[in-house]
Amino acid sequence: MGVVNVTPDSFSDGGACADPRAAIARVEQVIEEGAAIVDIGGESTRPGAAAVSPAEELDRVMPVIEHAVRRPVVVSVDTSRPEVIRAATRVGVHMVNDVRALGLPGAVAAVAASQVAVCLTHMQGSPADMQDDPHYDDVVGEVAAFLAARVAACGRAGIARERIAIDPGFGFGKTLAHNVELLRRLDVLAATGLPVLAGLSRKRMIGAITGRAVGERLAGSVAAAVIAVQRGACIVRAHDVAATVDALRILAAVDGGDER
Ligand code: 9MG
Numbered sequence: 001m002g003v004v005n006v007t008p009d010s011f012s013d014g015g016a017c018a019d020p021r022a023a024i025a026r027v028e029q030v031i032e033e034g035a036a037i038v039d040i041g042g043e044s045t046r047p048g049a050a051a052v053s054p055a056e057e058l059d060r061v062m063p064v065i066e067h068a069v070r071r072p073v074v075v076s077v078d079t080s081r082p083e084v085i086r087a088a089t090r091v092g093v094h095m096v097n098d099v100r101a102l103g104l105p106g107a108v109a110a111v112a113a114s115q116v117a118v119c120l121t122h123m124q125g126s127p128a129d130m131q132d133d134p135h136y137d138d139v140v141g142e143v144a145a146f147l148a149a150r151v152a153a154c155g156r157a158g159i160a161r162e163r164i165a166i167d168p169g170f171g172f173g174k175t176l177a178h179n180v181e182l183l184r185r186l187d188v189l190a191a192t193g194l195p196v197l198a199g200l201s202r203k204r205m206i207g208a209i210t211g212r213a214v215g216e217r218l219a220g221s222v223a224a225a226v227i228a229v230q231r232g233a234c235i236v237r238a239h240d241v242a243a244t245v246d247a248l249r250i251l252a253a254v255d256g257g258d259e260r
Pocket of ligand 1: 041045078097098099119121167169170197198199200237
């Protein structure tokens with residue numbers, strides 16, 4: 001899954017694709033580099049990011065989505081808002097990637113009213129406060145239980161299990177120790193039988209382990225992606241698509257798996 005942030009304040013690319021033309025060029029780049037999925041988002045969820053109105057979020061993402069759905073790639077919209085979900089599904093998006101796990105009022109119903117896939121991500125707190133003092137007694141157990149409850153809520157609304165992927169939410173209300181434990185034991189989430197998505201690319205945990213600034217986290221991010229797939233992830237969300245695809249092709253050749 002290649003990242004396309006249509007935001008002026010993304011932590012990972014400094015707003016390089018805030019302009020829709022740049023974002024559309026970025027869609028073409030991630031397809032060219034081998035991404036199977038393109039994830040298009042108009043809200044930055046980094047701690048302290050400025051709030052964006054629904055109208056502004058729609059203005060940012062819709063032109064990019066309308067381009068992407070005509071290209072040979074699975075298109076995911078990275079959003080939590082029901083109005084954005086509805087607009088994106090109307091024009092043919094294939095997947096909703098929600099770091100709030102469809103927690104906003106109306107979000108479950110918006111996905112249920114469509115046929116699209118959804119990724120449910122764990123977050124403790126909200127983007128504004130999630131890194132203040134994250135606490136768990138059993139991070140893996142609590143994340144797994146939260147995701148199971150969200151999958152059940154989707155099921156009650158009529159969203160078939162086959163449409164759902166889950167994600168431990170690396171960096172979303174977690175310390176470095178929590179993130180490392182979740183990556184080490186990703187197999188616990190994979191054992192649910194649901195596809196697991198892992199988003200580790202360029203994140204603070206990669207910086208904390210390597211001592212590298214955000215623009216220097218390629219090797220660390222690729223290593224983390226490989227480990228995630230070895231432990232059961234079947235989608236990895238990445239900024240550096242070409243390097244990540246190469247690494248996963250090597251892994252697939254050795255392990256006999258399939259990186260897509
Ligand atoms: C949008 N976004 C940023 N980080 C993410 C992550 O780790 N997982 C998912 N599913 N989406 C993310």
